[in-house]
Structures are given as C-alpha cells and as structure tokens.
Amino acid sequence: MASDDKVKIGIMSFAHMHAHSYTAYLMGMDSVKVIGLADDDKKRGRAMSKEFKIKAFDNCKKLLKEDIEAVVICSENSKHAELAIMAAEAKKHILCEKPISTNIKDAQKMIEACKKNGVKLMLAFPCRYLTSVTRARRIIENGEIGRILAIKGTNHGSFPGGWFVDVKKSGGGAVMDHTVHVVDLMRWILNKEVKRVYAEIDKSIHNKKIDDCGTLAFEFHGGVIATLDPSWSRPKSFMTWGDVTLDIIGEKGVIQVDAFAQAINVFDDTKNKHYWANWGSNADTKMLRSFVDMIRYNKEPAISGYDGLKAMEVALGAYESAKKKQAVELPLK
Amino acid sequence: MDRVGVIGCGKMGLKHMDCFRRIPGVKVVGVYDTNAVKCKECSGVKHYETVAELFKDCDIVDICTPTNTHKEYIMEGIKQKKAVFVEKPLCRTMDEANEILKEAKKKKAKIMVGHILRYFNQYANIKRLVDAKAAGKPCVVRISRVNGFRRGSNNWFSSLEKSGGVILDLMIHDIDFLMWCFGDVERVYAMNLMSKGVQDTDYALAVLRFKNGVIAHLEASWAHYSGFRTSVEMACDKGLISYDSRNPNTLAVEFAGGRNFKDSPVDENATLVELKDFINYTRSGKIPKLDIDDAYGCLEVSLAALESTKTGKVVTIKKGKF
Numbered sequence: 047m048a049s050d051d052k053v054k055i056g057i058m059s060f061a062h063m064h065a066h067s068y069t070a071y072l073m074g075m076d077s078v079k080v081i082g083l084a085d086d087d088k089k090r091g092r093a094m095s096k097e098f099k100i101k102a103f104d105n106c107k108k109l110l111k112e113d114i115e116a117v118v119i120c121s122e123n124s125k126h127a128e129l130a131i132m133a134a135e136a137k138k139h140i141l142c143e144k145p146i147s148t149n150i151k152d153a154q155k156m157i158e159a160c161k162k163n164g165v166k167l168m169l170a171f172p173c174r175y176l177t178s179v180t181r182a183r184r185i186i187e188n189g190e191i192g193r194i195l196a197i198k199g200t201n202h203g204s205f206p207g208g209w210f211v212d213v214k215k216s217g218g219g220a221v222m223d224h225t226v227h228v229v230d231l232m233r234w235i236l237n238k239e240v241k242r243v244y245a246e247i248d249k250s251i252h253n254k255k256i257d258d259c260g261t262l263a264f265e266f267h268g269g270v271i272a273t274l275d276p277s278w279s280r281p282k283s284f285m286t287w288g289d290v291t292l293d294i295i296g297e298k299g300v301i302q303v304d305a306f307a308q309a310i311n312v313f314d315d316t317k318n319k320h321y322w323a324n325w326g327s328n329a330d331t332k333m334l335r336s337f338v339d340m341i342r343y344n345k346e347p348a349i350s351g352y353d354g355l356k357a358m359e360v361a362l363g364a365y366e367s368a369k370k371k372q373a374v375e376l377p378l379k
Numbered sequence: 380m381d382r383v384g385v386i387g388c389g390k391m392g393l394k395h396m397d398c399f400r401r402i403p404g405v406k407v408v409g410v411y412d413t414n415a416v417k418c419k420e421c422s423g424v425k426h427y428e429t430v431a432e433l434f435k436d437c438d439i440v441d442i443c444t445p446t447n448t449h450k451e452y453i454m455e456g457i458k459q460k461k462a463v464f465v466e467k468p469l470c471r472t473m474d475e476a477n478e479i480l481k482e483a484k485k486k487k488a489k490i491m492v493g494h495i496l497r498y499f500n501q502y503a504n505i506k507r508l509v510d511a512k513a514a515g516k517p518c519v520v521r522i523s524r525v526n527g528f529r530r531g532s533n534n535w536f537s538s539l540e541k542s543g544g545v546i547l548d549l550m551i552h553d554i555d556f557l558m559w560c561f562g563d564v565e566r567v568y569a570m571n572l573m574s575k576g577v578q579d580t581d582y583a584l585a586v587l588r589f590k591n592g593v594i595a596h597l598e599a600s601w602a603h604y605s606g607f608r609t610s611v612e613m614a615c616d617k618g619l620i621s622y623d624s625r626n627p628n629t630l631a632v633e634f635a636g637g638r639n640f641k642d643s644p645v646d647e648n649a650t651l652v653e654l655k656d657f658i659n660y661t662r663s664g665k666i667p668k669l670d671i672d673d674a675y676g677c678l679e680v681s682l683a684a685l686e687s688t689k690t691g692k693v694v695t696i697k698k699g700k701f
Contacts, residue, residue: 195572196582198598200521202614242691244568246586246594250518251616259519259614261586261596263568265691271570273584273596277519279614295582295602372693373568 053341054114057083058106058121058129060094061209062143064170064330065120069098071331072118078338084109086121110136116341119143122215123222127152130167134159139166141337145226145361146354148217150378153358157351168337168347169354171230173290175329175336176305182294183235191296194236197272198295199228203288204280211256218365219256221247224276224288225361230353231292238266239356244373245364251279262364285309286322381405381658384437386430386452388412388421389532391466391493392443396421398651399441402658408436413444414532434459439661442466445535446542450475453490457482462489462661464654467555468547468681469674471540476678483671491657491667492674494555498649498656501622502556505611508620509560515617517561517593522553523610525600528580536601537579544573545581546685550599554587554684555669555677557597561589563676568693569684572602585684 055078057069072078082101085091095102103109106129110117116139119129126147133140140160146169147153160167173179186194201224209215216222233239247260259277266272280288292303309322336348359378367374383399385392388410399407409425411433412418418426427433434440434455442452442465449470456463457479469492470476483490496502509517526549528536535541542548546569558564569585582602587595610623624643633639656667683694 195577195602196570196584198584244586244693246568246588248518248592248594250516250592251614253616259594261519261594263570263584263586265570269575271572271582271584273586273598275519275521275596277614279519279619281514281614281618283618293598295600300603371566373691 052077052079053116053338054079054081056081056109056112056114056117056138057094058109058117058119058133059085059125060090060120061085061087061122061125062120064143065118066094067330068118068120068141068334069094071328071334072338073098075335075338077342081112081114082109106132110138115139116141116337122209123148123217124215127156130156131159134163134165134167137163137165139168139341141168141170141334142351142354143170144354145217145222145358146351147358148222150355150359150362153351153355157355160351166340166347167351168340169349169351170333171227171349171353171357172329172333173227173231173305174234174349175332176290177327177329178303178305179231179292182292182301182303185301186235186294186296191294191299191301193297194270194294195297196270196295197232197235198293199232199272200275200289200291201225201228202275202280203278204282204284205252205258205278211254213256216256218361219249220258220276220278221245221260221262221364222358222361224278225262225274225364226354226357227290228274228276228292229360230349230357232266232272233353233356235294236266236268236270238268238270240264240360240363240376241267242373242375243360243363243367245367247364247368251277260364260368262360264360283319285311285320286324381439381661382408382437383439383441384408384427384433385410385441385443386412386433387443388414388417389443392441393421394650395441395443395464395466395654396424398648398654401651402655405658409433417532430455434461438462439464445532446547447471447540450479453479454482457486457488457490460486460488464491464493464657466493467495467674468492468543468551469671469678471543471547473679473682476675480671480675489661490671491660492669492671493653494552494669494674494677495649495653496552496556497559497668498647498653500645500647500649502611505613505620505622506556506560509613513618514613514615514620517613517615517620519614520557520593520595521610521612522557522595523598523608524549524553525598525603525609526607527604528601534579539573543681543685544571544583545599545601546571546583546585546688547681548599549601550583550585550597550684551677551681553597553599554680555673557587557589557595558673558677558680559669561591561593561595563590564588564680564696565590566693566695567680567683567687569687571685571688574685574688583684583688585687587680
C-alpha cells in the first residue's frame with residue numbers, strides 16, 4: 047500500500063501497558079503507519095521511541111500537529127478526558143483505553159467534544175473480539191438457548207501495582223479496573239442496561255489504600271440477574287494472570303465461556319512455577335483492525351463512547367452501593 | 380436396639396433407610412408416606428398407614444418430607460420424646476423455627492438437621508485448610524452448587540411456599556458450610572428466578588458479607604442440564620484455595636457403545652457418617668458436627684436471602700443465634 051493511503055496514527059502515552067501491544071500490532075498492519083508518540087514520562091517515551099523506531103514528540107500538542115488521522119490514548123485513566131478532548135479539537139479520531147474516564151462528567155465531555163468536532167471515539171473493549179465470546183453471542187442471537195435469565199461473570203486479575211493502585215490516577219482499584227470489560231459484554235449480549243447494582247467491596251487481599259476485591263450483583267432492565275467478581279485475587283503463584291468467564295443461563299440451555307482457558311501447561315523448575323501458555327486467537331488485533339477500518343471506510347465505531355460511559359457507570363454505582371451498604375438504582379443521579 | 384421410623388419415601392428417605400440399616404444396633408421399623416403407593420415401593424420394611432402408629436413403634440424419627448411439613452412432624456417428635464433427624468432445611472419459616480427451638484430447648488430434645496456438607500471429605504478438608512490458614516486469610520469466596528431440575532412428589536420443589544426454591548434446597552448447604560468456616564453473617568443480598576415467577580426451575584445468586592469480613596458469592600442452580608456439580612474458590616491474602624467436582628475424577632470408565640462414567644470414590648459414605656454421628660448423639664449425648672443452633676442460624680440467613688430476592692434490598696442479619 048502506498049504510504050499516502052495508510053491510516054496515520056499517533057500514540058498518546060504508554061502509561062497503560064496495553065499501549066505496547068497495540069503499537070506493535072498497529073505497526074504490523076499494512077494499512078497503518080504509526081507516526082510517533084508523546085508521553086509525559088520522558089524516559090518511558092524515549093524507551094518506546096527506541097524500541098518501536100518511531101518519533102517521540104515533546105508533548106501531545108506537537109504530536110497532534112502532525113499529519114495524523116487518529117490517536118490511541120493509553121494514559122492513566124484520570125488523564126483520558128484531557129487528552130481525548132485535545133485530540134478531538136485537533137480533529138483526530140480516537141481509540142481510548144478503558145475505562146473511558148473516572149467520572150460521568152468527564153466521559154460526557156469527551157463524547158460531546160468528539161461529536162462537536164466530527165471525530166469518532168471508540169472504546170478499547172477487546173473482550174468483544176474473544177472468539178468464545180463472539181461464538182456465544184451468535185448462539186444466543188440464533189435463539190438456541192432461548193430467553194436469557196441470568197449471567198454469572200468474573201474478571202479476575204493479579205495485583206497490578208503502579209498508577210493502577212493510586213486512586214487519583216486510576217479513579218478506583220479492582221472494581222474500576224475489572225468491572226467494565228464484563229459489564230460491556232453483558233450489555234452487548236443482552237442489549238439492555240443495568241437497572242440496579244449492589245456491591246460488597248474491600249481491600250483485604252493486598253491491604254493497600256485502594257479496593258482490590260469485591261463482588262457485584264445487578265439486575266438488567268427486563269429482569270436478567272447477574273453477578274461479577276472483579277477482584278485482583280490471583281496470587282503470584284497462580285498459573286495465569288486472571289480470567290474472563292461468563293456463565294449464561296437461558297430458558298433452553300446454559301453457555302459457559304472461559305475465554306482464556308486455551309492453555310498449555312508449563313512447569314518451569316527455573317522459576318519454580320507452573321504457568322499457562324495461551325494458544326488462543328488474539329482479540330486485540332481484531333479490535334485494532336475494527337478501529338482502522340472505521341477510519342478507512344468511514345464507519346461508526348463498533349464500541350462507542352456511550353458504551354464506555356454505561357460500563358463505567360456500573361462500576362461507579364458499585365462504589366456508591368458499597369459505601370451506602372444498599373442497592374443503587376441506575377442511571378446515577 | 381434403636382428403632383428408627385422414616386417419614387417420607389422420596390429420594391432422601393430411601394437413602395437414609397439404606398444407611399440406617401448399616402449402623403450396628405439400629406433397626407428401621409418402618410416407613411410412612413402420605414402417598415400410600417410410594418410407601419409400598421419401599422421393600423423390606425413395614426408400611427404404616429398412619430404416622431401415629433409409626434411413632435408408637437420407634438425411638439427415633441427421620442423426617443424426609445417436603446420442607447413445609449417438617450415442623451408438624453418435629454413438634455410431634457418432641458412431644459413424644461423421640462430423637463429427631465430432619466433433612467435440611469430445619470423448616471420453611473422463622474416462625475416455625477422459633478416454635479421448634481423454644482420447645483426443643485424446653486424439653487431438651489435431641490434434634491439434628493441434615494446439613495451434610497460437613498461430612499464430605501472435600502468440604503471437611505477445605506475447612507481444615509482454612510483453619511490452618513493454608514493460604515492466609517480468606518477474602519473473597521465463590522461457591523457453587525448446580526443441578527438439573529427435579530420434580531419430586533407432586534412437583535413440590537417448584538412451589539416457593541413448599542420448598543423455598545433453590546435457595547432453601549441447594550444454596551442452604553453452602554451457606555451452612557461457609558458459616559461453619561467463617562461464623563456469623565452480617566448481611567445478605569440475593570436474586571433468583573422463582574421470585575420473578577419463572578416456573579419449574581430456579582437459579583439464585585447471592586452475596587454474603589460475614590462479620591469477620593469475608594465476602595462470599597453463592598450460586599445455586601436447578602437450571603443446569605449436564606448434572607450435579609459443585610465448586611469452591613477461596614481467594615486469600617496469601618494465596619488461593621480451589622476445588623471443583625468436575626476435576627478430581629480418580630476413576631473414569633468407558634464402555635464399548637459409548638456409555639461412560641466418571642467418579643471419585645471415597646471409603647466414607649457421607650450420609651452414613653452423618654447418620655452415625657446422629658445415632659451417637661442419641662446414645663451418648665455427644666453433640667454432633669452441627670447442633671440445632673447452627674441449623675437455626677443457617678436457616679435465618681437462607682430465609683434472609685429469599686427475602687432479599689423479593690424486595691431487591693440487602694437484608695441485615697439481626698438475631699444471629701436463637
């Protein structure tokens with residue numbers, strides 16, 4: 047493909063580790079040219095610039111002045127809004143890491159800025175591209191297990207450390223980090239919004255200043271009941287980082303998704319560790335392909351800013367519920 | 380010789396009868412069932428036409444009837460100074476439970492409720508690991524018990540009034556197990572299908588907060604089609620404990636023609652061990668692995684969960700113990 051026809055993309059911040067894999071996958075696409083990056087952590091920016099052989103700009107403003115059509119935002123959650131609005135005003139399409147932001151007002155401003163400036167905002171929910179998930183959704187759409195009655199979900203993880211455990215930068219711990227993926231899947235499968243959320247939340251596993259475990263229970267409009275465990279509860283000795291699971295109870299059948307169970311067992315004496323090597327298909331590349339195609343073919347984003355907002359709202363509702371020790375009705379007032 | 384009379388000839392009644400017969404010094408004198416046809420299907424024992432006649436001939440009554448009928452048989456047992464074994468749950472409502480406890484304490488009656496998990500090797504060993512702080516302090520617990528739907532006599536399970544649905548039938552086992560491990564419950568939030576009017580099946584999800592801080596997620600299902608399955612996961616501050624009944628198959632057999640089965644056999648038949656513990660209690664007075672207060676507390680939490688499904692609100696456990 048001629049260089050001029052390629053979709054030119056800039057990376058705004060490598061604070062979130064996904065920036066690394068996103069950049070690698072984007073650079074592997076024939077239809078994409080990654081122009082450069084900007085990172086407020088200069089050292090990290092230089093290291094990434096060297097690794098990917100792309101230009102590191104002094105700041106985001108300079109990156110946005112370049113001839114680029116789109117940006118990928120992988121900053122700390124609390125900076126999503128500022129960067130996204132800046133990018134929107136510079137008329138760049140946006141792929142924003144989840145969660146969309148740390149509060150409803152910021153999310154609304156982001157969506158508004160994109161609308162006003164005629165640019166597209168897509169949220170990075172790669173779980174929608176997991177093969178087991180897309181297959182399950184197709185089985186449900188075909189009516190093969192009848193009406194959906196209940197969903198039991200988990201998105202367990204390990205303790206991430208870094209800015210993830212600084213509430214000012216992340217907006218919240220395990221509940222903020224791991225509620226949005228699975229709630230997004232449930233919304234996508236059911237085509238319904240959460241009506242009521244209840245949560246028990248604690249920081250008892252790691253005893254840091256931020257929530258690290260809990261369990262959410264919610265009900266969707268239309269009556270589907272659901273729960274979700276977003277805990278950072280996989281110990282260091284565990285075989286893998288965590289999981290995404292969905293047990294979907296239908297009137298005529300039950301579907302169980304264990305999206306990261308495609309594993310080869312490795313027993314490594316040098317690390318005294320048993321771990322899983324995943325052999326599943328890559329969901330990130332499909333998500334990035336969708337983002338690039340959105341730009342090339344002028345399509346609507348597969349996962350909108352509104353999707354990002356509604357998923358985050360459930361996490362915020364969970365925090366409010368845990369604080370009040372009672373169920374909370376959505377949307378939040 | 381201890382003479383046992385079994386009331387109710389359903390699945391549990393038959394199972395108990397088989398086990399009681401294997402305990403030395405115990406004799407099953409006979410059975411009674413409101414359905415005479417069902418009664419006659421039990422072989423090798425006398426069939427009583429009235430429960431009063433059965434009471435006359437036994438020292439111990441074993442109540443294996445639909446949940447909403449437990450109370451009247453228990454009260455009759457106490458009145459007639461019989462030792463009483465009753466399949467879980469103790470009874471259907473807290474009013475009934477209060478009446479039973481009051482009378483049982485007054486008369487010093489020996490009553491045991493069949494919360495059998497405490498007698499299963501795997502659950503007893505999980506409890507041992509928890510007590511030994513094998514992975515540190517438990518923080519978030521997930522426990523599950525799923526099965527297909529059984530109709531029972533006159534489809535009594537599908538009546539919320541009679542059975543209490545899957546919460547009072549299956550989830551109550553795990554509630555008892557968790558209370559055995561972690562003590563009293565602070566509050567409960569639960570959702571189910573039966574309270575929403577779904578027929579001939581039930582599925583329930585509950586979140587418990589224990590007084591010791593543990594958060595527990597419970598799943599109980601009659602909506603799973605591939606048979607009985609249970610699991611436990613305890614995420615702790617120094618590691619994780621997990622058990623899944625699907626995985627430890629120490630025995631797998633496949634026959635030409637496609638029939639196959641998997642099993643994980645143990646020497647101890649949990650029902651037999653449970654009933655032996657009960658018989659020992661009736662003979663020596665040694666309190667079994669769970670006493671009536673445990674069963675009362677477990678019922679209170681289970682009914683609180685059921686209440687939560689109806690109101691959509693969290694229920695704080697007030698009483699704790701009778």
